[in-house]
Amino acid sequence: MGKKLVLAGGGHAHMTILAHMRDLVREGHEVTVVQPSDFHYYSGMGPGMLGTTYTPSEIRFATRYVVEGMGGSFIRDKVVRIDAAQRQVILASGQVLDYDVLSCNAGSFIPFDNIHGDTSNVFTVKPIERLQEAQRAVISLCATRTRPHVAVVGGGPAALEIAGNVRKLAKLRGRHEPRITIFAGRQLLSRFPERIGKMTRESFASQDITINEDGYVDEIRNGVIVQGERHHHPDLIFVATGVKPSRLFADSGLPTGVTGGLLVNEYLQSVQHPEIFGGGDCIDFEPSPLDKVGVYAVRQNPVLLRNVRAGLNGTRLQRFDPGGKYLLLFNMGDDTAIFSKGPIIFRNWLGFLLKDFIDRRFMRHFQALER
């Protein structure tokens, strides 16, 4: 007999399930996807969209269109609670959905919430679709002010990609060149090999991007406050301080891991509820901690499809193997990217072409479902 499958979020880790939805429907199952937007935006290309390398339509996947075209149901809403005992999800609108199998790909958010006062000039880098609004704000600022000041709070890859792409945007579309400062805490890219930090500094020096390493920004209130005392007054602020898994699981009283994500076993299955699966940034993988990078979400795709199907049809589960070292490519905004895999680290235009090729290929592969 057909069963009810609910997908909470149609992010990266669910792409293969979405691609095979027609088969699941043919097998007699009822598939429902819940997502706050009709589109899913690929965050790896978000900074590139800000810098105008990509248009919004090049970096997004038409989730609703694809789901409905394949015989599934799409609900534009947000899952706010999972009642695992009743096997129900509760949506922000109050709607309640029953499930036999639930798979979660609800992503992550920027946990910096010490933002007060006028927030109209503050942009967190998630959700990615907000970068379109940020782009318009940068263009307008650079048209009306001479030497405006743009701040990027954060010292990791997302922050540096945003800073470089604000520079690119201003060069291409701005009347006045902005001053750009990246507030990087105590040390820019502290978790990465020194050579990557050195290459970033070289790129930023040539792009006139200042690195502030005076300490952590602890508040945004009519400007940026570093360590409770040093006040800076930029005209526009980006917040890219790292991500945390969706609060959905903690709010639902489900077992969570060290970062607050749904705690899953080697089968990407909740350690307490075998009918709940999850992938991408919203999980904590119990066998070994995984970085919050798209590559793991991509690698989890086939396993999630197989295991969700196992949950529906009673077939065998497959183990998820996170694989070895992964490739890092940072888009610096100056048509170069930093390439890093194991001991091989370099920065040049080839790195950028490679990132561009990989990202466009990924999007094209899944956007083909829209035709």
Ligand SMILES: Cc1cc2nc3c(=O)[nH]c(=O)nc-3n(C[C@H](O)[C@H](O)[C@H](O)COP(=O)(O)OP(=O)(O)OC[C@H]3O[C@@H](n4cnc5c(N)ncnc54)[C@H](O)[C@@H]3O)c2cc1C
């Ligand atoms: C600026 C930036 C640049 C990055 N660049 C790279 C890069 O170059 N390479 C790389 O490997 N990684 C990169 N990352 C990290 C990478 O993008 C993430 O690891 C990846 O997007 C995680 O995919 P995901 O599907 O888990 O989450 P997301 O991409 O966030 O997708 C989650 C989806 O779930 C939906 N959703 C959220 N909450 C709910 C809810 N309650 N109910 C239902 N649906 C919900 C959202 O609308 C979204 O569609 C970057 C991250 C950022 C922020």
